[in-house]
Amino acid sequence: MNNLLFGYLDKERLETLRNKFSEMNVVDIAQMFEEIPEEKKLIIFRILPKDIAAEVFSYMSQKEQQFIIESITDKEVQSLIEDLYLDDTVDFIEELPANVVKKVLRNTDEQTRKTINHFLNYPENSAGSIMTIEYVNLHKEMTIKQAIARIKEIGVDRETIDTCYVTSKGRKLEGVILLRQLILSEEEEVIENIMDKDLKYVHTHDDQEKAASLFKKYDLITMPVTDNENRLVGIITVDDILDIIEEETTEDFQKMAAMEPSEEEYLETSVFSLAKHRIVWLLVLMISATFTGNIIKRYEDVLQTVVILTAFIPMLMDTGGNAGSQSSTLIIRGLALGEIKPKDWVKVVFKELRVSLLVGITLAVVNFGRIYFLEKVDFYVSLTVCITLFCTVIIAKAVGGLLPIVAKKLKVDPAIMASPLITTIVDALVLVLYFATATVLLGI
Template identity: 60%
Template sequence: MKKDLENIVYLIKEKRYTEVRKTIINFNSVHIGELIEELIEELDVSEAILVFRMLPKNLAAEVFNYISSESQEKIISSITDKELEYIIEEIYFDDMIDLLEEMPAHVVKKILKYSNVEERKLINEFLNYPDYSAGSLMTIEYVDLKKDMTVEEALRHIKDTGLNKETIYTCYVTGKRRKLDGIISLRKLILSDYDIKIKDIMKKDIVHVNTNEDQEEVARVFRKYDLISLPVVDLENRLTGIITIDDVVDVIDQENTEDFQRMAAISPSEEEYLNTGVWTLAKNRLVWLIILMVSATFTGHIIKKFEDVLQSVVILTAFIPMLMDTGGNAGSQSATLVIRSIALGEIKVKDTLKVIWKELRVSLIVGISLSFINFLRIYFIEKVSLYISVTVCITLLFTVVLAKIVGAVLPIIAKKLKLDPAIMASPLITTIVDAASLMVYFSIARAILHI
């Protein structure tokens, strides 16, 4: 891609525009979009617009979907009304909704100028769906059939209307008042006899979602049933639109990014890192850092409470970092696995006891192994007294068990409370486990060392 960009930049500077056009029209539309993004950064915006105008109209409309909202705004502000009108006519309805959500008011007004009354009504309806819901993801560009059609009639209907549909591989059978009666694949239609009725070969067991369903649940349904499209219905089971796999891939990417941010104790942001302001990044991180800093003061209070133990046996202090780090790491391992399993739908709230039982057994194996290795190191290599070595190793066992159970249970509790399980990730679990491990450590020290 870098070599292509350098070549295009060279040709533009040499004003060899015919060669530029011959070069770029053979590119994949995604690559052309990336190229235009790079040209906007490398050269003047006008040069990128020049390249965009060299594209055939249908290719230009397709490429438009693969560039960032910032670049889309620059292009819309620079091209003629006639060019914009063609793009708006050619892009899919759901992509236009996404475009309108990202653009400033003056650009939205310019776009809406080329939509008729019916389209504006639909646009307003789509924009009123809750953010991150199935309704906000769906498109109205699907193939609908009637159950009394024959296969021949259905295929003719697909040929007549399918060109402007986002997908034709799955067709939706609707009855009175757009009620969803069934679905049928294009493959099934092609392989069936022409005189067979659609109602005799359609599938009636339909997987669908409601318009208000959360986008994370939509992604889970796609993954579970291996779908390429999914019908969206309202409360009366009327077909209002479909969601296609390309939109769900974006959702999965967005949800994964959000989980990573939460697990790192950062407030989620949809902005790309390099496009996000310094103050915004600081604000997203500062709130959680303050919460964790304040909660970490409990650890200091615990150490202060057991100050007499530390003064009596100063060497106990040397093992505090190891115990706290091991506990935090052990808890993070369990939390990461459980959070991911919850996201994939593998663990439900009802599985809490199963998770605790599994993590208890795992933690005992891990804890005993770590304690045994640690005892050999402390007692035989570092020559620490037997009682202190035993104190540290017993504490380590209890810490690992406690950490793994806490790390596994907290995300499930968050799920039960309808919170994002990812917030119960490494930083928060580490803070809780640190305080608990210190309590255990000093309590065991008092009991064994008789302090």
């Protein structure tokens, strides 16, 4: 498909190419820019019909947006910004270098510039930083006929008209009404009588994760954002929330893998930047792993007396790490989705204890049969290994289930308490338990 379009360009059939773009989805066009040779990108962007150019731009990657802004004229920048929704403008400005931001701001009118700067002053990751001011608000005293007339008047420049928010004269948020209700109601009916007063909203300084949680819980398409005096200042739309969910999930994956979060795409990130994001946690985990080495040194006499004990250390440590990771993954997910609260820690520990008893007994019995009957290892050595294994699973499940809750309580991201950190902690506890059990049972 792309080759066909480029063929039109090479043959200078620009009008045909423009018509082809008019029939395509704007998201597909934006993704196509990733494959277009750099020398042709600006030509193709200028060919785009004016009514879809801004929308295509909003779906481009940050790298492509920067290239377009740097390449087009000031007049073209001004025209592009006028056609963009304000939240899309703020989103891409946040990622641009200072010199490119200056080019954008100097080509906007004073009121738009003030509004953009106001948005940029909201705390990062707050509801105010992701909202848009392109919404339809209606007054509660309006009739249905007046409301529909207002939507027709201003709706063309609004991000959505499906959901309209009802305000008083002082912009106080009073309720919400759907376009469907307006169309199906009598023209002389007053909005106040049919609007829904039980609406969900967030404040400008609330965390974006709170907004995402409310969207999921109540199946919302949009959500109003108010200031401290309950005045409507903007709305958040579901497409922005999907971006937030993707960002938060990516960040959690990175933290669970013991890396510093990064918003850059993998292939666009330099080797030095990737190394910088990984090396800190690797150093911390490496240094913390010396504790396990010190524990082994302390019990050198035990290992020299019963050398076979050394062979089972990797199995015990791996099982402990795996068991802890299983628990922590489930608890971190539960905390992220709001299914588990910090106050539920007793329930979590009790449930993980029961799970670990079942799992621990099964693993211990299977291992005893393998070690004692198949490998012909001494009975007391086999017993030592299997008792340690049983206790390891219990400890690992408890640690894996409890640490994310402790992190949440301390207002630290629970994702930090994932596999690498839990494995390090469990390894140290397992070794101490293993050698202590061996000392008692084998009389060393």
